[in-house]
Amino acid sequence: MSGVLVILEYRDGWNRMSWEALAAAQQIAAQTSQPLMAAVAGGKLNDAALELADKPLARAFAVRHALLDEYTADGFVAAFVQLIAKVDPQLVLFPHTYQVRDFAPRLAARFGQSLIADVIAINLESGRPVFVRQLLQGKLNADYIHTDTGPCFASLQAGAFRADALTCGSCTIEEFVPHIETSQIRTQPGERFRESAQTVDLAAANLIVSVGRGIKEETNIPIVEELAATLGAELAASRPICDNGWLPMERQVGSSGQTVSPKVYIAVGISGAIQHLVGMKGSKAVVAINKDENAPIFEVADYGIVGDLFEVVPALTAAVRKARGA
Amino acid sequence: MRGPHTRSNLCGRQQSPRHTDMKIIVAVKQVPVRDSVIRIDAGGKWIEEEDLSFEINEPDAYALEEALLLKEKHGGEVVVLCAGPARAGQTIREALAKGADRAIYIPCDDLVSLDTLGLARRLAAAAATERADLILTGLQSDDLGLGQTGVVMAETLGIPHATIVMKVEVLDAGVRVKRELEDGWFQWVQMPMPALLTVQSGISPLRYATLMGIKKAKTKEVRHCPPEQLPPPTPPTVTLQRIYLPQRKKETQILAGTPSEAAAKLADILKFEVRVI
Numbered sequence: 001m002s003g004v005l006v007i008l009e010y011r012d013g014w015n016r017m018s019w020e021a022l023a024a025a026q027q028i029a030a031q032t033s034q035p036l037m038a039a040v041a042g043g044k045l046n047d048a049a050l051e052l053a054d055k056p057l058a059r060a061f062a063v064r065h066a067l068l069d070e071y072t073a074d075g076f077v078a079a080f081v082q083l084i085a086k087v088d089p090q091l092v093l094f095p096h097t098y099q100v101r102d103f104a105p106r107l108a109a110r111f112g113q114s115l116i117a118d119v120i121a122i123n124l125e126s127g128r129p130v131f132v133r134q135l136l137q138g139k140l141n142a143d144y145i146h147t148d149t150g151p152c153f154a155s156l157q158a159g160a161f162r163a164d165a166l167t168c169g170s171c172t173i174e175e176f177v178p179h180i181e182t183s184q185i186r187t188q189p190g191e192r193f194r195e196s197a198q199t200v201d202l203a204a205a206n207l208i209v210s211v212g213r214g215i216k217e218e219t220n221i222p223i224v225e226e227l228a229a230t231l232g233a234e235l236a237a238s239r240p241i242c243d244n245g246w247l248p249m250e251r252q253v254g255s256s257g258q259t260v261s262p263k264v265y266i267a268v269g270i271s272g273a274i275q276h277l278v279g280m281k282g283s284k285a286v287v288a289i290n291k292d293e294n295a296p297i298f299e300v301a302d303y304g305i306v307g308d309l310f311e312v313v314p315a316l317t318a319a320v321r322k323a324r325g326a
Numbered sequence: 327m328r329g330p331h332t333r334s335n336l337c338g339r340q341q342s343p344r345h346t347d348m349k350i351i352v353a354v355k356q357v358p359v360r361d362s363v364i365r366i367d368a369g370g371k372w373i374e375e376e377d378l379s380f381e382i383n384e385p386d387a388y389a390l391e392e393a394l395l396l397k398e399k400h401g402g403e404v405v406v407l408c409a410g411p412a413r414a415g416q417t418i419r420e421a422l423a424k425g426a427d428r429a430i431y432i433p434c435d436d437l438v439s440l441d442t443l444g445l446a447r448r449l450a451a452a453a454a455t456e457r458a459d460l461i462l463t464g465l466q467s468d469d470l471g472l473g474q475t476g477v478v479m480a481e482t483l484g485i486p487h488a489t490i491v492m493k494v495e496v497l498d499a500g501v502r503v504k505r506e507l508e509d510g511w512f513q514w515v516q517m518p519m520p521a522l523l524t525v526q527s528g529i530s531p532l533r534y535a536t537l538m539g540i541k542k543a544k545t546k547e548v549r550h551c552p553p554e555q556l557p558p559p560t561p562p563t564v565t566l567q568r569i570y571l572p573q574r575k576k577e578t579q580i581l582a583g584t585p586s587e588a589a590a591k592l593a594d595i596l597k598f599e600v601r602v603i
Contacts, residue, residue, distance in 0.1 A: 073477075073487065098508050102489045105442065105474030109481040114441040114564045117472045130567070136469055139364050140373070141572045148563035186486035190514035192507060207602050231596075231603060243528025249510075256506055264602050271360075274471075285600045287592065288578075292361065301578045303595060305588045315589035323593040323603055 001151065003058070004029040005089035007080065007104075008040040009097055010048040011071070017095030019163035021156045024122060025093045026056065026166060031124055035059065037087060039176070041079050043069025049173045056169025059087070061176045067185060068178075073103040074185045079178040081110050086176075089151055091129070096155035108153035116144050116154040118274070137273045138296030158255070158278045200234065200250045202258045207233035207266075210253055210280070211241055214269020214290065214309050218246040223310070224268055227317045230324075236260070238276045254279035269309045272297030289313065348402035348496065350393040351453050352426065353463040353476065354386040356410050356417040360468065370568045372438050382417045385464025389525040391532050392494055393462050394425045400496055403427045405456060409434040409448055415548075422543035423535035429548045430456075432556070441562040446478035452551040454483060458520060460501065465490050465524040473524075480522035487522040488515050492529050 006025045009015035022038060029036040035058035040048050045062045052060050063083055067075050076099075084092060084107075092108075094100040096118045108115040120141075121132040131144045131154055146152035202208060209228040215221060228235040235251060242252040253260055254276040261282035268289045270276060273296070280286070281300050288301035289312050298304050305312050358364070358378045365374040382390070393404045406421040408414050409432035418429045430452050437445070453461060461480075466473030473489075480487035492512065493504035500518040506526055507513055535543075581588040581595075596603050 098490060098506070101473055102477070105477040106481045106487075109443060109446075109478045112443070112563065114443045114478070114562070115472075115474055116564055117474055133471075134572070135471065135569060136358065136362075136364055136373075137360075137471070138572070140366070140569050142569045143567040145565055145567055146563065147561070147565045150563070187488065187515050187517040190516070192511050192513045194510055195512065240528060255508065257510065259509075264596065264600050286576075294363070296572075298578050299572060299574055300576060302576060303592060304578045304580045305585075305592060306580060307585055307588060311585035312589055315586040316592055319586070319589040319593035320596070320603055322590075323597045 001088050001090050003035045003037050003087065003089040004032075004091045004093065005084070005087055006036075006038045007092065007094045007100070008038055008052075009095060009099060010040045010042055010045065014048070014051070015095060015097055015099075016163065017097055017156075017158050019166055020158070020161040021093050021095040022055065023163050023166040024156055024161035025091075028091065028093075028122055028124075028129060032127060032129075034090065037061070037089065039063055039080070039083055041065075041068045041076060043067075052171070053173055054168055054170055056167050057171040060171045060173050061087075062173050063176045063178060065178055065180050067180045067182065070189050071099055072185050072187050072189060073106060074187060075180055076103045077107045077110065078180045078184055080107050082178040083176055084111070084151060092151055092153045094153075094155040096157050100155050104153065104155055111150050111153075113148060113150055113153050116146070116152070118157050119154050120157050120160040122154075134274060137271065138277070138299065139294065157274070159281060195249065200248075202234055202236055202251065202253060202260045205234040205260065206263050207231055208236050208253075208260060208262045208264070208280075208283075209233045209266045209268065210236040210238065210270060211247075211268045212238040212270030212276070213240050214271075215241065215246075218244065220310070221246055223313050223317075227266075227268075227313050227320070230317050230320050231266075233266070238270050238273070267297050267301070268313060270297050271295045272300065289316075346401050348396060348400050348460060349405065349456065349458040350396060350402065351405045351407050351456055351458040351461045352386070352390045352393045352421070353407045353449055353453070353461065353479065354390060354417060354421060355383040355464075355467050355469075355475075356380045356408070356414045357383045357467055357469040360384075366569055366571075370570070371566060372569065380413055380417070382420060383464050383467050383469075385466060385468075385525060385527045387464075387532055388527050388529055389462040389464050389523075390421055390424065390426065391530055392525055393460075394533070395530065396460070396494060396496065397425075402459075405430060405458070407449060407453055408432070409445060410437055411435050418548055419543050420535060422546045422548075423539040424533055425539060426546075428546050430551055431548055432551045438566065439562065441564040442472055442474050442478050444560065444562055446475050447482055447557045449475070450479045450482035451556050453479070455555070460494075460519060461485075461522040463522070463524055465526055476522055476524040483520075483522070485520045485522055486517040487524070488517065489524045490526050491523045492526055494523060
């Protein structure tokens with residue numbers, strides 16, 4: 001049992017988190033003197049295989065089957081069980097995508113293992129990987145170690161590892177055709193679709209005022225609307241606000257909404273759950289207004305005001321008006 | 327349907343699934359309330375629980391709500407399944423007060439030292455004897471956030487699953503669910519029952535327990551799962567070594583003072599430093 005195997009994600013194009021996982025894996029493989037390997041599964045992989053060929057891999061696998069053309073957990077688990085059994089790696093890494101969340105726990109369980117999910121860092125202690133995860137919505141970090149003799153499975157959080165650390169190279173793509181029967185696939189996936197055309201392009205916004213649970217009631221939304229209007233900013237929100245219907249879904253920032261990178265992001269009453277942070281941590285400057293000084297949003301904030309948003313926001317609106325006038 | 331599927335000896339029904347009188351299990355977890363001030367305990371492996379308040383894990387509350395809606399539509403029974411220390415009894419009572427019919431409680435003081443497999447095997451063993459049509463649970467827990475207990479339960483029971491579910495429709499031939507994918511994409515997926523679904527937060531408004539519900543809950547059955555029904559404990563494959571406060575990635579400049587003083591400082595920064603006004 002040796003090697004670091006990365007399961008990449010491809011569907012009409014790469015999921016860019018694949019390269020973050022591969023870069024992290026390259027580092028671990030180098031540090032532990034193990035070969036770096038990667039695999040991608042699907043029905044149509046010609047373009048993917050071409051692009052994979054310039055990566056610094058000891059082995060690269062195109063896992064091809066007509067039943068893998070459309071993703072199903074049953075199909076992907078069946079395919080990767082066979083590949084992992086053949087390759088026998090010590091460590092299997094995934095990008096922590098929605099698709100990985102759907103099948104990787106099941107795949108790990110087939111090997112009698114528990115997936116170490118949503119890892120933000122891998123440190124080596126006496127040559128053995130220590131996986132860092134966040135607990136309690138980012139309030140705490142935790143170190144996990146793999147304490148079994150079988151392969152270790154871990155998925156890596158979006159944005160936690162830098163894809164540009166990956167070096168170039170070359171490799172030969174090995175074809176791997178798993179045995180999968182139609183009867184093994186119990187789920188029937190339909191077409192992928194979007195609910196409605198996006199009319200708000202938060203990604204292009206220069207200035208964003210974003211509101212979270214701290215706003216408490218729908219009737220309080222106007223106080224942040226007023227701040228946004230005064231600043232000439234787009235109004236955005238964390239998931240619970242859009243789930244409640246207080247603002248339209250298209251204004252949601254986070255892993256299930258839009259990814260933004262404005263010049264300034266003002267987070268009002270947003271605690272900073274990881275699902276939100278992945279959508280806004282590319283902002284040039286982050287301002288957090290929150291009553292809880294320990295809220296994870298302050299981990300990524302450049303400027304912070306610890307206080308009651310119902311006092312701070314109207315005061316800020318007034319101060320911006322004054323600054324504009326001066 | 328694509329064809330016959332392998333059914334587990336434990337959880338499978340021999341007949342084709344019914345869409346009336348469904349039996350639905352909802353696996354719920356009790357977690358610290360969201361705004362809790364967290365302190366690390368002396369051992370450095372978990373948090374001080376003494377002064378904390380606990381509540382139902384938020385995504386699990388939505389799973390329970392979905393189960394209650396399905397029961398109202400199709401008839402049947404909602405069974406709450408919960409593993410945890412004695413304090414979890416409160417969360418079970420609240421779920422019964424909201425309308426669950428009965429509960430299975432797995433006494434479990436070692437929740438923190440279990441890995442996902444260890445917990446999922448216990449939950450699966452307790453669920454297996456019920457032969458439910460559907461098992462619902464939240465997509466992840468607010469405390470550990472591993473997001474996989476449900477999926478591994480499905481694997482242990484040998485039944486299909488879908489994650490991050492937004493809508494559930496029961497059909498004659500099984501269940502059809504709307505899954506959330508990344509970046510605002512969705513997909514309908516159909517599968518036979520029994521099946522396990524992990525439910526996204528916020529998919530429908532949560533109900534409150536009524537006074538009548540709270541009264542009725544006291545008479546509802548809470549069955550303690552006997553230890554002999556649970557799988558023998560196995561050493562964890564993954565171990566939590568220590569917990570600690572995260573290091574700040576950025577130096578946050580805290581703007582102190584009264585709300586208007588702090589706001590004035592921020593307006594200055596927006597004007598003169600980052601220059602957006």
